[in-house]
Amino acid sequence: xxxxxxGGDGYLGWPTAMxxxxxxxxxxxxxxxxxxxxDTEIGASSLLPIAPLQDRVSVWASLGKKPIGVxxxxxTEWDFIESVFNKTQPEAIVHYxxxxxxPFSMLSRRNAVVTQVNNVVGTLNVLYAMKDxxxxxxxxxxxxxxxxxxxxxxxxEGFLEVxxxxxxxxxxxxxxxxxxxxxxxxxDSHNIMFVCRAWGLRSTDLNQGVVYGVHTDETAxxxxxxxxxxxxxxxxxxxxxxxxxxxxxxxxxxYGKGGQTRGFLDINDxxxxxxxxxxxxxxxxxxxxxxxxxxxxxxxxxxxxxxxAARKVGWDPIIENITNPRIEMxxxxxxxxxxxxxxxxxxxxxxxETLIDGLLGTVGGLADQVNRRLLYPGHSWKExxxxxxxxx
Amino acid sequence: xxxxxxGGDGYLGWPTAMxxxxxxxxxxxxxxxxxxxxDTEIGASSLLPIAPLQDRVSVWASLGKKPIGVxxxxxTEWDFIESVFNKTQPEAIVHYxxxxxxPFSMLSRRNAVVTQVNNVVGTLNVLYAMKDxxxxxxxxxxxxxxxxxxxxxxxxEGFLEVxxxxxxxxxxxxxxxxxxxxxxxxxDSHNIMFVCRAWGLRSTDLNQGVVYGVHTDETAxxxxxxxxxxxxxxxxxxxxxxxxxxxxxxxxxxYGKGGQTRGFLDINDxxxxxxxxxxxxxxxxxxxxxxxxxxxxxxxxxxxxxxxAARKVGWDPIIENITNPRIEMxxxxxxxxxxxxxxxxxxxxxxxETLIDGLLGTVGGLADQVNRRLLYPGHSWKExxxxxxxxx
Numbered sequence: 001x002x003x004x005x006x007g008g009d010g011y012l013g014w015p016t017a018m019x020x021x022x023x024x025x026x027x028x029x030x031x032x033x034x035x036x037x038x039d040t041e042i043g044a045s046s047l048l049p050i051a052p053l054q055d056r057v058s059v060w061a062s063l064g065k066k067p068i069g070v071x072x073x074x075x076t077e078w079d080f081i082e083s084v085f086n087k088t089q090p091e092a093i094v095h096y097x098x099x100x101x102x103p104f105s106m107l108s109r110r111n112a113v114v115t116q117v118n119n120v121v122g123t124l125n126v127l128y129a130m131k132d133x134x135x136x137x138x139x140x141x142x143x144x145x146x147x148x149x150x151x152x153x154x155x156x157e158g159f160l161e162v163x164x165x166x167x168x169x170x171x172x173x174x175x176x177x178x179x180x181x182x183x184x185x186x187x188d189s190h191n192i193m194f195v196c197r198a199w200g201l202r203s204t205d206l207n208q209g210v211v212y213g214v215h216t217d218e219t220a221x222x223x224x225x226x227x228x229x230x231x232x233x234x235x236x237x238x239x240x241x242x243x244x245x246x247x248x249x250x251x252x253x254x255y256g257k258g259g260q261t262r263g264f265l266d267i268n269d270x271x272x273x274x275x276x277x278x279x280x281x282x283x284x285x286x287x288x289x290x291x292x293x294x295x296x297x298x299x300x301x302x303x304x305x306x307x308x309a310a311r312k313v314g315w316d317p318i319i320e321n322i323t324n325p326r327i328e329m330x331x332x333x334x335x336x337x338x339x340x341x342x343x344x345x346x347x348x349x350x351x352x353e354t355l356i357d358g359l360l361g362t363v364g365g366l367a368d369q370v371n372r373r374l375l376y377p378g379h380s381w382k383e384x385x386x387x388x389x390x391x392x
Numbered sequence: 393x394x395x396x397x398x399g400g401d402g403y404l405g406w407p408t409a410m411x412x413x414x415x416x417x418x419x420x421x422x423x424x425x426x427x428x429x430x431d432t433e434i435g436a437s438s439l440l441p442i443a444p445l446q447d448r449v450s451v452w453a454s455l456g457k458k459p460i461g462v463x464x465x466x467x468t469e470w471d472f473i474e475s476v477f478n479k480t481q482p483e484a485i486v487h488y489x490x491x492x493x494x495p496f497s498m499l500s501r502r503n504a505v506v507t508q509v510n511n512v513v514g515t516l517n518v519l520y521a522m523k524d525x526x527x528x529x530x531x532x533x534x535x536x537x538x539x540x541x542x543x544x545x546x547x548x549e550g551f552l553e554v555x556x557x558x559x560x561x562x563x564x565x566x567x568x569x570x571x572x573x574x575x576x577x578x579x580d581s582h583n584i585m586f587v588c589r590a591w592g593l594r595s596t597d598l599n600q601g602v603v604y605g606v607h608t609d610e611t612a613x614x615x616x617x618x619x620x621x622x623x624x625x626x627x628x629x630x631x632x633x634x635x636x637x638x639x640x641x642x643x644x645x646x647y648g649k650g651g652q653t654r655g656f657l658d659i660n661d662x663x664x665x666x667x668x669x670x671x672x673x674x675x676x677x678x679x680x681x682x683x684x685x686x687x688x689x690x691x692x693x694x695x696x697x698x699x700x701a702a703r704k705v706g707w708d709p710i711i712e713n714i715t716n717p718r719i720e721m722x723x724x725x726x727x728x729x730x731x732x733x734x735x736x737x738x739x740x741x742x743x744x745e746t747l748i749d750g751l752l753g754t755v756g757g758l759a760d761q762v763n764r765r766l767l768y769p770g771h772s773w774k775e776x777x778x779x780x781x782x783x784x
Contacts, residue, residue: 109470112516113513116512117509120508121509152559152561153560153561153563160566162552164546171566174565177582180516183583183586186582190578191575197570198773381590382590382591
C-alpha cells in the first residue's frame, strides 16, 4: 500500500516508517524538522544520538530494505502538501506531523499560538488534500488520550451513548483537555469528524496514551537507525525521564502527589496499532476513534517500578514529590476503555521488568551525556518561569 | 464600566457599542474592517448604507452622547491587542471580533484556514491579554447555537449531566458543529473553558441563535448610525434574505425541505443579553454558557411568516424549495434550553408581524439597490462552485 508518514523524522514517525516498509508497504516520510529545531530552542537533545533523516533512509536502503521516500517541507504550506499528494498518491496517511508537547505549548503566548496554528492548519491542509487529490485514502491520525481529561465517568472510545430527559443519542465524548497542545488535538478531532460527515472522507483517530521505550526490531539493525530518547521536562515522557534520573543517581521527580493516572503503551505496540488501523480501514465517511494504550498507571506507580528495577542493578534512587508545574488533578477516578484495537488483534507488550531493565541499560551507558538542567520543570503552567536548577 | 467591544464596526458590534455607551459605560471599539473587505471579495454590500466607523463615532458624539473610543487594528497581532489593553484597562470585553459566516468558511481551503486561524488566534491573544493585563476582567464571548449541531436530545446550556455505567459527572455538552466557521467557535469554547480553569479567568459564552432586525433605539437616531443589513447568500441571515426577496418579487428560497430548526432572536434582545451578562458577571474562574435566543422556528415557517406579512402589503411571494448548499439535516429533533438569560431578567421581543412589517418597509424603499445575483447560493459545501444566477 502507498503510505505517507507525516512527521516521519520523529520519535514514533521514524520507527513507524521502517516498520511499515519492512511489512512491504511503499512508504514516504514527510518532515520539516521542527522537532529538531525545538531542541535548540530549549537547549535539549535526544539522549540517543539520531542521524540526519537523509542518512537514516540511506542506511536503511543499504541494508537491502525497501527504500523509504523523503519529502522535506511544511504541511502548513498548501503548495507543499499538494505536491506531495500528487507525487505519492497515498492510500493511507499516518499523521504524526504535529507539535506534540503540552509543556512546550504552555511556555508562552507564542508557543500556544504556534502549537494550535501548526496543528490545526497542517491537518486542515491534509484534509483538503485528501478531498481534492485522494478522496478514498484513509487518514490514520494520532490523537491523544489527553483529549478526554479526567472525567468522573468511564472514558469510552470517541463516542458516548447519552440518555437525557427521555431521549437518547450517541454523541462525541465530551472533551476536557488540559493544555494548549491537548486542545489543538481536540480542535483537530472536531475538524476531522466534520469532513468525514460532510465530504465522505474516512479517518481513524488514535487517541494514544503515553509511549515508552525506544527499541524496535528495525532500530536495532544499526545505531544510525535509532529513534529519539527524550528525557527533558518539555519533550520527555515520564518513564523515560525516571530511567535517566535513576541512572545518574538523581531523585525520580514525581509531579505533585503522583496520583495522576494515565494510559501507557510500549513503542512496539504503537507500531502494531498503526498497522492494524491501516489493515482494517475505516469505511468511507466513517470517523472512528480507538483508545490506543494497553495499561493504566499512576505516575507514582511508575516511579516505584523504575526504583525497584534500578535497585536490582545496584542503583538506589529516591522518589521526590516536587511541586506540580501542570494544571491537573493529582487524585481522580480514571477508567478508559480500550478494546477496539484488541478486537483487531493487538497482543499487548505489557510494561515489564525486562523492558525497564533494557531502558536502564541503554541509559546507563549514556549517563555522562545527561544534562541535569533538563530534569526539573523550568516553567509552571500557572505561574510562569520557575527558578531553574543550576547546571551540575 | 470600562468596556471593549471587539468587532465594534460590525452588524451587532456597532449597535452594542452605542447601546452600552447610552447606558453610561465607557466604551471603546476595536475593529480591523475585515467585514467590509469581505464584502468586496464576494461582490456584496449592506443594503442599508453604512457610514465609516470614524463618522459613526463622530455623529454619535455630535448628538451629545458619551463618546466611543476607536482602536483600528487586528487582534491576531499581539502588539496591537496588548497596546489596546494597556490603554483601556477593560473591565469587560465583548468579543464579536471574529469571522462569522459559515458559507464564507466553506468557500475554499483558504477560507477555512483564514476563518479558523483568525478566530482561534484572535481569541488566544485576548485570553493572554486578560491574563497578563486585566486578570479580573470579564470576557463576554459571542459563540453560536450552531456549536451544538442537531443532537437527538435536548440541548442544555453548555454542560450536560451524564450518568454512565453507574457513575455521574457534569461534562461539557458534546458539540457537533457543521461548518469550519462553527468549528472555529467550538475551538474557542474549549480554549476559553481551559483558561478559566487553568488561570482563574472568567467568561460568559453566549451561544447565540440567528439574529434578525436592524433597528435599535440608537440606530434610529441618525441614518449615519445605521447598522449593516446583509441579504446575500454568504453573510445574510435567513429572515433578512426572505424580506428582501419578498420586496423584489423574487421567490423566497428555502434550502431543501426547510425543516431545519434553529433558535432566533431580535437584534434588540442581543443588546439586552450582552448587557445582562456584563451586569451579572461570571465568578472568577468560572466559564459559563448562556443559550442566547428566544424562539425556535424552522426555516420554512419563517418563509411562511414573511410571505403572509408580504401579502398583507400587496406583494405575493412564492416559496421555492431549492437544493440545499449546506450539509445539514432537513428534518430533525430540536429542543434547546434557554432559561439562564430569562432568569437574569431578559424580556424577549418575540418575532411579530410588526417586526416583519418594519423590515419589509425598510427593504421596500431600497428594492432598486438589491443585487439579484446574491439571492441564490453560489457554492455547495460538498460539490463546490454552483452555476451562478445571471445578473438580472
